[in-house]
Amino acid sequence: MNGYRIAVIPGDGIGGEVVPAGIEALEATAGRFGLRLEFTDFGFASAGYWQRHGTMLPADWEATLRGFDAIFFGAVGWPEVVPDHISLWGSLLQFRRTFDQYVNLRPCRLMPGVRGPLAGREPGDIDFLVVRENTEGEYSSVGGRIFEGTERETVLQETVMTRIGVDRVLKYAFEQAERRPGRHLTSATKSNGIAISMPYWDERFAAMSERFPDVRVDRFHIDALAAQFVLHPDWFDVVVASNLFGDILSDLGPACTGTLGIAPSANINPDRLHPSLFEPVHGSAPDIAGQGIANPIGQIWCGSMMLDHLGHPEAAAHLLGAIEDVLAYGPGGAPLTPDLHGTGTTVELGRAVAERV
Amino acid sequence: MNGYRIAVIPGDGIGGEVVPAGIEALEATAGRFGLRLEFTDFGFASAGYWQRHGTMLPADWEATLRGFDAIFFGAVGWPEVVPDHISLWGSLLQFRRTFDQYVNLRPCRLMPGVRGPLAGREPGDIDFLVVRENTEGEYSSVGGRIFEGTERETVLQETVMTRIGVDRVLKYAFEQAERRPGRHLTSATKSNGIAISMPYWDERFAAMSERFPDVRVDRFHIDALAAQFVLHPDWFDVVVASNLFGDILSDLGPACTGTLGIAPSANINPDRLHPSLFEPVHGSAPDIAGQGIANPIGQIWCGSMMLDHLGHPEAAAHLLGAIEDVLAYGPGGAPLTPDLHGTGTTVELGRAVAERV
Numbered sequence: 001m002n003g004y005r006i007a008v009i010p011g012d013g014i015g016g017e018v019v020p021a022g023i024e025a026l027e028a029t030a031g032r033f034g035l036r037l038e039f040t041d042f043g044f045a046s047a048g049y050w051q052r053h054g055t056m057l058p059a060d061w062e063a064t065l066r067g068f069d070a071i072f073f074g075a076v077g078w079p080e081v082v083p084d085h086i087s088l089w090g091s092l093l094q095f096r097r098t099f100d101q102y103v104n105l106r107p108c109r110l111m112p113g114v115r116g117p118l119a120g121r122e123p124g125d126i127d128f129l130v131v132r133e134n135t136e137g138e139y140s141s142v143g144g145r146i147f148e149g150t151e152r153e154t155v156l157q158e159t160v161m162t163r164i165g166v167d168r169v170l171k172y173a174f175e176q177a178e179r180r181p182g183r184h185l186t187s188a189t190k191s192n193g194i195a196i197s198m199p200y201w202d203e204r205f206a207a208m209s210e211r212f213p214d215v216r217v218d219r220f221h222i223d224a225l226a227a228q229f230v231l232h233p234d235w236f237d238v239v240v241a242s243n244l245f246g247d248i249l250s251d252l253g254p255a256c257t258g259t260l261g262i263a264p265s266a267n268i269n270p271d272r273l274h275p276s277l278f279e280p281v282h283g284s285a286p287d288i289a290g291q292g293i294a295n296p297i298g299q300i301w302c303g304s305m306m307l308d309h310l311g312h313p314e315a316a317a318h319l320l321g322a323i324e325d326v327l328a329y330g331p332g333g334a335p336l337t338p339d340l341h342g343t344g345t346t347v348e349l350g351r352a353v354a355e356r357v
Numbered sequence: 358m359n360g361y362r363i364a365v366i367p368g369d370g371i372g373g374e375v376v377p378a379g380i381e382a383l384e385a386t387a388g389r390f391g392l393r394l395e396f397t398d399f400g401f402a403s404a405g406y407w408q409r410h411g412t413m414l415p416a417d418w419e420a421t422l423r424g425f426d427a428i429f430f431g432a433v434g435w436p437e438v439v440p441d442h443i444s445l446w447g448s449l450l451q452f453r454r455t456f457d458q459y460v461n462l463r464p465c466r467l468m469p470g471v472r473g474p475l476a477g478r479e480p481g482d483i484d485f486l487v488v489r490e491n492t493e494g495e496y497s498s499v500g501g502r503i504f505e506g507t508e509r510e511t512v513l514q515e516t517v518m519t520r521i522g523v524d525r526v527l528k529y530a531f532e533q534a535e536r537r538p539g540r541h542l543t544s545a546t547k548s549n550g551i552a553i554s555m556p557y558w559d560e561r562f563a564a565m566s567e568r569f570p571d572v573r574v575d576r577f578h579i580d581a582l583a584a585q586f587v588l589h590p591d592w593f594d595v596v597v598a599s600n601l602f603g604d605i606l607s608d609l610g611p612a613c614t615g616t617l618g619i620a621p622s623a624n625i626n627p628d629r630l631h632p633s634l635f636e637p638v639h640g641s642a643p644d645i646a647g648q649g650i651a652n653p654i655g656q657i658w659c660g661s662m663m664l665d666h667l668g669h670p671e672a673a674a675h676l677l678g679a680i681e682d683v684l685a686y687g688p689g690g691a692p693l694t695p696d697l698h699g700t701g702t703t704v705e706l707g708r709a710v711a712e713r714v
């Protein structure tokens with residue numbers, strides 16, 4: 001029961017550089033906690049694959065990946081070769097929908113040794129989790145244009161929410177809040193402006209909260225919530241949001257903690273009917289790819305989230321602790337990469353974390 | 358040509374306290390620049406009016422206000438008496454649509470003497486303008502529910518964009534960018550996720566930019582843009598956005614400059630077929646209403662925007678300069694209100710600005 005098969009997809013750019021560092025740290029952690037992780041590499045979901053085959057994925061990708069316990073993903077996107085809307089919708093967004101990864105999880109945490117943009121905040125002050133709906137809502141291709149090319153031209157874009165889709169992500173968010181000491185869940189809404197879908201979201205949130213009497217709840221309109229992420233990030237514990245609002249908050253949150261370059265994200269199918277996918281937020285970073293200086297912390301942190309998802313919260317916490325210990329050496333201390341004002345390489349920083357484990 | 362009729366609507370809570378301070382500063386400025394401002398007070402669009410009449414506005418409100426050159430608005434909202442969705446949709450959002458105030462303008466500016474949340478930023482570093490579409494887009498009541506109360510329950514919410522609606526706000530934003538030294542316009546999009554409306558917005562933006570070759574343009578997805586407001590607010594000059602994205606950015610921007618409590622907003626009908634409305638962002642603030650300590654700077658700053666809109670940019674700049682001079686005294690100096698760590702009252706701070714003019 002402690003053996004897992006992990007599909008590894010490095011993807012593009014620095015993906016291929018940070019993924020090995022992530023694996024090294026995972027293997028060290030697995031060794032310590034008696035877990036067996038078996039990694040299998042795949043070259044698809046990359047610009048290189050697209051150049052050779054004209055598609056991002058092989059025809060049998062779904063059958064190929066379905067047998068794995070998780071997907072450890074680097075980054076996709078190489079605009080010089082393939083336009084982003086093709087590479088993203090042809091891989092990542094495809095995975096989310098096909099594998100029904102209906103939760104997108106992003107921890108926002110002020111880390112030791114990382115300079116954030118907010119004045120006067122210390123590690124420990126900010127530590128919250130954004131739970132984003134990941135399959136429906138505002139991200140839809142339903143709609144169209146009428147009276148094209150005339151003065152009357154009108155465009156309709158549908159937002160689609162379903163009871164099943166809304167309830168399951170809310171339930172997941174309440175469960176996460178229940179697990180944490182704060183037991184506090186904030187819902188992002190805009191029911192004062194968006195008159196149909198957002199009042200529905202609020203209703204389902206209120207209904208679900210009755211099933212979780214231990215969780216303290218509140219609600220912010222998305223405009224005020226974005227402002228409070230900057231002004232009072234310490235107010236939040238778990239924040240649940242629709243696909244679009246979650247997308248915004250889960251970039252804004254790590255921006256506030258200065259961790260956009262090292263933040264992880266998890267695309268989760270909580271029912272475990274399909275594999276979940278773990279991917280750093282930073283993307284393929286064409287500007288520094290090939291230099292061996294990309295920061296591998298985001299990828300390693302993804303590894304920690306993956307261990308948690310596989311049912312090993314202690315191993316996950318241990319790996320996260322190792323990351324924090326290494327970051328805490330601060331500039332000049334540990335072999336931090338240039339983005340953290342150090343002179344270390346990807347390999348050196350990754351190894352430092354693995355050794356710390 | 359230098360005489361203007363201004364409708365004054367104090368509304369609720371601190372609205373009635375800060376509006377007189379705004380008028381005092383406006384009168385001082387008008388005196389200096391040879392303008393005649395005639396103010397007429399109205400009691401509607403308030404909880405008190407609602408208690409007496411059961412509506413937010415009199416039946417003839419449109420005819421009553423139509424003859425004015427501008428509306429100088431305090432704040433609306435008093436949830437203990439009337440639910441927000443009634444007070445807002447029954448007044449402010451009504452004005453926006455009926456008077457076709459299709460632009461919402463919000464300056465984001467680091468002010469001297471105001472402590473912001475971002476580390477290491479000085480006045481002058483941050484000074485940008487958010488131009489928000491104010492009548493269509495994501496704010497719509499078109500849509501509905503089907504299969505109610507069942508597992509299949511599905512909610513559809515329409516976003517509606519029109520060529521007329523999109524083009525006119527883009528044109529206004531380009532004109533604003535042309536007026537400013539930076540000549541730089543950023544468009545907020547999310548065409549990588551929202552597949553119908555946002556690509557349309559991008560297309561119209563690209564088309565409009567051909568008519569303004571002097572304006573440098575760029576485009577950010579809303580998630581990345583929200584993050585950059587925190588990380589690099591100095592990158593921006595004018596930012597144009599749809600109704601929802603503009604709503605978010607125009608709270609987030611002032612949060613980043615620490616000016617949420619003193620920020621102005623303008624709801625503008627650029628064609629001058631209808632009166633425009635000037636209103637501070639802060640709202641009615643029930644918690645401090647009645648104490649005479651509300652900060653009147655937002656209301657006075659609204660006065661500056663109103664003068665600009667009426668065609669007097671020099672008077673507007675002079676009034677804004679007076680605000681900055683008074684704020685620059687810093688805590689302990691000028692009679693700043695408690696929110697700015699002073700011990701002054703609304704009247705004292707307002708008077709200081711008026712005298713400085």
Ligand SMILES: CC(C)[C@H](C(=O)O)[C@@H](O)C(=O)O
Binds near residue numbers: 192193223445604
């Ligand atoms: C009260 C609300 C409907 C309104 C809006 O979203 O437009 C407010 O947030 C604003 O920005 O003026």
Ligand SMILES: CC(C)[C@H](C(=O)O)[C@@H](O)C(=O)O
Binds near residue numbers: 550
């Ligand atoms: C690339 C884009 C479509 C995607 C999203 O908006 O979901 C990204 O921003 C993310 O958050 O993973």
